[in-house]
Amino acid sequence: MNSRKHLLGLEGYSGEEILEILDHAKAFREVLDRDIKKVPPLRGITVANLFFEPSTRTRMSFELAEKRISADVVNFSASTSSLKKGESLRDTVENILAMKIDMIVIRHSATGAPHYIARRCNSIVINAGDGSHEHPTQALLDLFTIREKFGDLEDLRVALVGDALHSRVIRSNVFGLKALGAEITLCAPATLLPKGVENWGVKITHDIEEAITGANVVNIMRLQLERQTSGYIPSLREYSRLWGIDSNRVALMDSDHMIMHPGPMNRGVEITQDVADSDESVILEQVTNGVAVRMAVLYLLSPLRREAVEA
Amino acid sequence: MEVIMIELMDKTQLDRSLQRMALEIVERNKGAANLVIIGIRSRGVFLAERLKATIEVNEKVEIPMGSIDITLYRDDFKELTASPNVGGTEILFDVEDKDVILVDDVLYTGRTVRAALDEIIDFGRPKTIQLAVVVDRGNREYPICADYIAKQISLKESEYVEVRINEIDGEDRVVKVIKE
Numbered sequence: 001m002n003s004r005k006h007l008l009g010l011e012g013y014s015g016e017e018i019l020e021i022l023d024h025a026k027a028f029r030e031v032l033d034r035d036i037k038k039v040p041p042l043r044g045i046t047v048a049n050l051f052f053e054p055s056t057r058t059r060m061s062f063e064l065a066e067k068r069i070s071a072d073v074v075n076f077s078a079s080t081s082s083l084k085k086g087e088s089l090r091d092t093v094e095n096i097l098a099m100k101i102d103m104i105v106i107r108h109s110a111t112g113a114p115h116y117i118a119r120r121c122n123s124i125v126i127n128a129g130d131g132s133h134e135h136p137t138q139a140l141l142d143l144f145t146i147r148e149k150f151g152d153l154e155d156l157r158v159a160l161v162g163d164a165l166h167s168r169v170i171r172s173n174v175f176g177l178k179a180l181g182a183e184i185t186l187c188a189p190a191t192l193l194p195k196g197v198e199n200w201g202v203k204i205t206h207d208i209e210e211a212i213t214g215a216n217v218v219n220i221m222r223l224q225l226e227r228q229t230s231g232y233i234p235s236l237r238e239y240s241r242l243w244g245i246d247s248n249r250v251a252l253m254d255s256d257h258m259i260m261h262p263g264p265m266n267r268g269v270e271i272t273q274d275v276a277d278s279d280e281s282v283i284l285e286q287v288t289n290g291v292a293v294r295m296a297v298l299y300l301l302s303p304l305r306r307e308a309v310e311a
Numbered sequence: 312m313e314v315i316m317i318e319l320m321d322k323t324q325l326d327r328s329l330q331r332m333a334l335e336i337v338e339r340n341k342g343a344a345n346l347v348i349i350g351i352r353s354r355g356v357f358l359a360e361r362l363k364a365t366i367e368v369n370e371k372v373e374i375p376m377g378s379i380d381i382t383l384y385r386d387d388f389k390e391l392t393a394s395p396n397v398g399g400t401e402i403l404f405d406v407e408d409k410d411v412i413l414v415d416d417v418l419y420t421g422r423t424v425r426a427a428l429d430e431i432i433d434f435g436r437p438k439t440i441q442l443a444v445v446v447d448r449g450n451r452e453y454p455i456c457a458d459y460i461a462k463q464i465s466l467k468e469s470e471y472v473e474v475r476i477n478e479i480d481g482e483d484r485v486v487k488v489i490k491e
Contacts, residue, residue: 027380027399036433039383069383299383 001300002309006118006125009134010175018179022144024296025289031068032292042071042302048101050093051128052078052108057263057287058128058138062105065294074101089113090120097121102303106130124301132166137297138262139172141290143180145282146217148289149258153180157254159211160184160202161243162221162270163192165232169262170221174200187211189243191232208243213252219260220245223270236269246272250280258282313491319462319472320485325445328461329358332443333365335459340410343370345438347406351415351427352380352398357478358445359414377402379413384426400430407435416474418444418460421453445474446485 001020010018031039047066051059059075066073076096087095093104103124106114111131118125129135143153150156158177164170164186177184184202186193187210197204205211212218223239233239250259259271259281267273276283299305320328337343343366350359356378363376380398413427424442431440443459448466462485466472469491475484 027383030399030401031383034434038433040429041383041385 004301005306006114006127007136007297007301008114008118008125008127010136010139010172010179011134013175013179015179015181018140018143018176021140021293021296021300022147024300025140025144025293028069028295028299029289029292031295032288038068038070040070041299041304042066042069044072045102045302045304046072046074046100047103047105047298048074048076048096049128050076050096050104050106050108052089052106052113053129054079055107055129057290058107058135061287061290062128062137062294065291065298066105068291069295069299071103071298074099089116093117093121097123103298103301124303126297126301129168131168132171133168134172134175135168136172136176137290137294138169139176140297141286141293142169142173142219142260142262143176144289144293145260145286146182146258148285149282150216150256153177153182156182156217157215158182158184158217158219159187159215160219160221161187161208161211161245163224163232164188164197164221165192165194166224167221173219174202178202185211185215187243189233189239208245208249209252212245212249215253216257217260218245218250218253218257219262220271222262222264223266225266225269240269244270244272245275247274247278250275250278260286262286315489315491317487317489318484319446319464319487322483325461325483325485328445329361330365332459332461333362333369336362336412336441336443337366337370339441339458343367343372343374345408345410346412347375347377347404347409348412348414349377349379349402349427349431351413351423352378354474354476354479355413355415357476358416358443358474359412362412362414362443375404377404379427379430381423381426381430384430386422386426402431402434405435406431406437408438411437411440412443413440414443416445416476417472418442418447418455418457419450421451421455424455425453446472448472 001017049062063073101123105126105128107128108130111133113130114125114127127136160170186202186204187208190206257280261283265271267276348359348363350356363374367374379400441458444457445461447457447460447463470489473486475482477483
């Protein structure tokens with residue numbers, strides 16, 4: 001992690017680098033249980049949250065993480081900005097940077113937007129989701145949550161279920177899980193698998209029961225309802241019947257198991273009510289852990305620490 | 312460059328001073344009922360454990376103990392290159408109105424203690440915070456002093472002290488190191 005300036009995606013990260021982030025996240029997780037949930041390491045650092053795409057939890061989670069490590073925060077959302085007046089991404093970002101911003105957290109509907117910004121400006125860039133490419137902090141918080149329960153991810157059986165074609169969460173999860181040695185099964189309708197998926201080095205199946213049998217972890221992706229009209233799936237009911245997770249399917253899992261979902265959930269579509277609210281569901285823990293993981297990423301990439309490490 | 316090591320305390324001397332320190336702590340606080348002990352990572356934690364064990368045997372009480380990692384509270388970010396990793400703080404009890412014994416191996420500039428004080432205060436408002444160190448070597452940069460000291464010496468900037476403890480270094484010994 002010391003050689004990295006940005007967090008653009010988990011592709012290419014080693015297991016060691018990921019564990020360094022997760023170890024730090026553990027220290028920050030403890031801060032969230034204190035009465036005063038704030039520590040001072042990012043004093044004097046200003047972070048801009050640039051959300052060019054709607055988001056509730058990721059944006060709140062980043063903002064909380066930034067405040068809990070004492071950074072100054074400015075927010076930007078596309079709907080209320082000069083983008084509407086026709087300003088380009090590059091000009092928008094350069095204008096923001098002219099206000100002396102140290103770090104940028106960016107969410108954008110275009111794949112590679114964070115990379116573009118990273119190449120063109122001096123600031124430190126953290127990808128909060130770009131198109132259908134990567135969402136590295138979501139994958140890190142998933143890994144953190146798995147590690148809290150299972151300790152070691154080596155040979156752990158993880159099923160990733162849902163729209164692999166559009167899901168940046170799946171993509172980042174695959175990179176992260178592979179780096180830590182987990183055994184991954186990807187399950188999706190044939191129409192929702194991306195080209196080249198056979199080269200990802202994961203087991204692929206269309207049969208949910210095959211995917212979930214004996215699994216320790218199932219991470220259920222949201223069915224992006226806006227896709228339903230584009231002909232990828234026949235109907236919500238059919239998706240739910242063929243790929244939805246209910247208690248009968250959970251019963252096929254290893255006795256030591258957990259249920260994950262990055263949210264927002266469509267209850268009754270990809271996950272049933274009782275599974276979402278079961279004891280094995282860690283969906284809300286994922287949200288809590290997300291703040292700690294983002295604190296760790298911001299801390300590890302912060303310019304102050306960077307100067308110290310390079311000195 | 313030549314490195315000279317001079318022994319300041321051997322195992323027996325270190326043990327005895329910790330015993331004496333435990334007695335002093337109880338004497339000053341008129342018992343151990345309101346005490347909690349917090350060690351500063353990493354050597355302070357093991358020294359704190361020893362003090363805790365001694366006081367518990369003498370006073371027949373159980374004393375809550377925690378550890379503190381001051382990395383996130385440092386003012387000298389530039390000096391943390393040796394270990395830039397955060398080890399984590401563990402204070403699982405309420406410090407409100409307690410007499411906190413803060414334990415570290417060496418008191419030098421006072422910056423570590425300042426950071427530790429800030430962090431403890433973020434957990435609550437103790438009645439007192441008292442500092443126990445094995446060696447006070449002088450050269451303070453902040454106005455901080457220790458309440459319990461096993462050994463006080465005056466060193467030049469080029470000299471330093473190592474409190475070597477069994478749990479980390481495989482031996483109990485205090486040495487002065489001179490580089491020339």
